[in-house]
Amino acid sequence: xxxxxxxxxxxxxxxxxxxxxxxxxxxxxxxxxxxxxxxxxxxxxxxxxxxxxxxxxxxxxxxxxxxxxxxxxxxxxxxxxxxxxxxxxxxxxxxxxxxxxxxxxxxxxxxxxxxxxxx
Amino acid sequence: xxxxxxxxxxxxxxxxxxxxxxxxxxxxxxxxxxxxxxxxxxxxxxxxxxxxxxxxxxxxxxxxxxxxxxxxxxxxxxxxxxxxxxxxxxxxxxxxxxxxxxxxxxxxxxx
Numbered sequence: 001x002x003x004x005x006x007x008x009x010x011x012x013x014x015x016x017x018x019x020x021x022x023x024x025x026x027x028x029x030x031x032x033x034x035x036x037x038x039x040x041x042x043x044x045x046x047x048x049x050x051x052x053x054x055x056x057x058x059x060x061x062x063x064x065x066x067x068x069x070x071x072x073x074x075x076x077x078x079x080x081x082x083x084x085x086x087x088x089x090x091x092x093x094x095x096x097x098x099x100x101x102x103x104x105x106x107x108x109x110x111x112x113x114x115x116x117x118x119x
Numbered sequence: 120x121x122x123x124x125x126x127x128x129x130x131x132x133x134x135x136x137x138x139x140x141x142x143x144x145x146x147x148x149x150x151x152x153x154x155x156x157x158x159x160x161x162x163x164x165x166x167x168x169x170x171x172x173x174x175x176x177x178x179x180x181x182x183x184x185x186x187x188x189x190x191x192x193x194x195x196x197x198x199x200x201x202x203x204x205x206x207x208x209x210x211x212x213x214x215x216x217x218x219x220x221x222x223x224x225x226x227x228x229x230x
Contacts, residue, residue, distance in 0.1 A: 006162075034217045043207065043222040044163070051215075093162055097215060108218065113162040 002028045004096050006111030013084055013118055021079045021114045023094035030096035033077035034108075035069060038091040050077055084118045091115050121146040125208050125221035134230050138195040142208030142221055145189070149210040152184055153218065154193045157205045166206070167193060198228045 003026040013019050023033060032051050036044040048064075050056035050071035058064045068080040077096075081088055094111040122145040132138045140154070151170040155163035167182040169175045169191070175182045181194040191210075195202055205225045209218040 032215050036220075044218075044220045046217050046219070049217055091160075095218070110162045110164075113160075115160070 002026075002096075002098050002109040004030070004094060004109045004111040006094055006114060008114060009112060010115045011117070013116070015085055015118055016083055018080055018082045019084055019116060021081075021092055021094075021116075023077050023079075023096065023111045025075045025096050025098075025109070028096075028098045028109075029074035030077065030098065030109075031074065032097040033069075033071055034095040034097075035067075035077075035079050036093045036095065038093065038113075044093060047079075081116065084116070086118045089116055089118050121149075121210070121219045123208055123210050123219050123221035125206075125224050127222055128225040129227050130224055131227045131229055132198050134198060134200060134228055136198050136228075138198045138202065138226055138228070140193040140195070140206050140208075140224050140226065142191045142193075143189055144191065144208075144210045144219075146210065146212070146219075147189065148212055149189075149219075150213045151211050152182070152191045153209040153211075154180075154182060154191075155207040155209060155220075156202075157207055157223065159205075163207055195226075198226075200228045200230045202226060203228045 005024045035047045047062045048056045048058045050069045056069035071077040093113045124143045154166045157163040169182040169184045179196045183192045205223040207223045208221040
């Protein structure tokens, strides 16, 4: 089945540094990647939507200069948290839309998530 | 503002019982609905999807959709301790649109 490989699974970084999270679709072409963030005991909140070769569309309240998204190919999307601060500590999850699966119930595959802790 | 509402729980049921999870959504144009299970610290995994009114059964799981009432539910028969997790309800419109998630209901199945 469709697999999205997300790395790293866990990262601890110092305040002020940048962290890059990668999501790779292993056996399908991901035309669209959705990036979510989940705080403890909260639901998944959409941060941004990126289409291959285009600029990402950010949700209201999400700083595009802080959360840099690159979707340069159909198999790789990255999220870079720049100048990270403790309040950015969260669980980040990518979700890819499979171009080859047009059925409504099959279109999305989730990565395994990245636990970011900023100290 | 598109919203998906769930009771956060926790919902406790004894092993072997039926667990009933409910969800309402605000966007009438939502087309597809999903139930995901999420274990602590893990990514959500798809349990069921439904987009037509009525019931859809898959093993021990039954999803129910009522578009007139904007209501989605998930029944888990013969609940097992391994079913203990947070269940997320999600809705989406047609096309290239993201999933909108509810806050999730925490289910605890007591052995």
